[in-house]
Amino acid sequence: MDLKIYKDKQEVAEQFSSYFADKQKDKDAFYVALSGGSTPKIVFDVLVEKFSDKVDWSKVHFYWGDERCVSPTDDESNYKMTVEHLFSKIKVPKENINRILGEKSPEGEALRYANLLEMDLDRVEEVPQFDLVILGMGDDGHTASIFPHEIELWDSEDHCVVATHPDSGQKRVSINGKVINTAKEVAFLVTGASKAEKVKAVVEKTEGSEAYPASLVNPALGNLLWFLDEAAAARLNQNPS
Structure with a gap:
């Protein structure tokens, strides 16, 4: 586990964007699962502003770790947020954007998306492997x-x-723990x-932490990184093991 603690969410976004640009540099193809939320929104803004010419977007293949079961034009759609803050401002091939179809039947879409991942990604013991899975935590x-009541x-x-x-009670489609923990890199x-x-x-x-899905993130083959601001890291011991 690699803990990276920065002053505020803007610095988190800038440091993560730099990390992202470096990670995809020497690869012919880079497969990433995106996250929704307020921090990725700032990351996308920073990628556009400071790194758009440092990333070969034709090599980056975008997927999502989860999506709300809403239309792609709904304000709650992770896809819509990504379009507004990233895709509309960079040159990325349309075929590189693989959204979860939130407007479809959740059960059918979960099956379709799982099949898509199995076809598009390399697999380790039959589990699709992303180069990078980006996660948030509630x-x-x-x-x-994946919420505590459905762990x-x-x-x-x-x-x-x-x-x-x-x-x-809103339905969502999400990758499972096996896919997360098979990734080459996972970044919170x-x-x-x-x-x-x-x-x-x-x-x-700490005691009882196993009840939180985020505590189950432990990539078997890759690295786990935490990009935190000082506020989120405030209760950590100085030298966490």
Whole structure:
């Protein structure tokens, strides 16, 4: 585990963008699963502003770790946010953008997307392998769209699952834990004081932390990085193991 702590979410975005640009440099193709949320939004803005000419976008193949079951024009759509903040401002081939079809039947779309990942990505023991999975973490310790009340979805046989938001009841399509933990690199982007308690629990493996899906992220073959701002890291011990 590699903890990277920066002053604020803007610096997190800038440092992550630099890391992203370096990672894809020497690859013929780079397969990444994107996350929604406020921090990725800033990352996309920074990528456009400072790194758009440093990334060969024709080699980057975009997927999503999760998506809300809404239309691609809905304000809650992770895809729409990415279009507005990234895709509309860079030159990326349309065929490199592989969105989860949130407007379709959730069960059918989970199956279709799992099949797409199996076809497009290299596989390790039959599990699709991303070069990079970007994750956020909720105040409740959820990641992708696997929530504590449905933590059993983490180990689902299906590479994509249908999840239900615990408060709104909204359906979501999400990759499962096997896909996350098979990735070559997994990067958490977590900012804000409201995340500090769960960051401490997940990073330091405190008692009861196994109830949080984010605590199950442990790439078997790759690296796990945390990009945190000082507010999110505030409760960590100085030298977490």
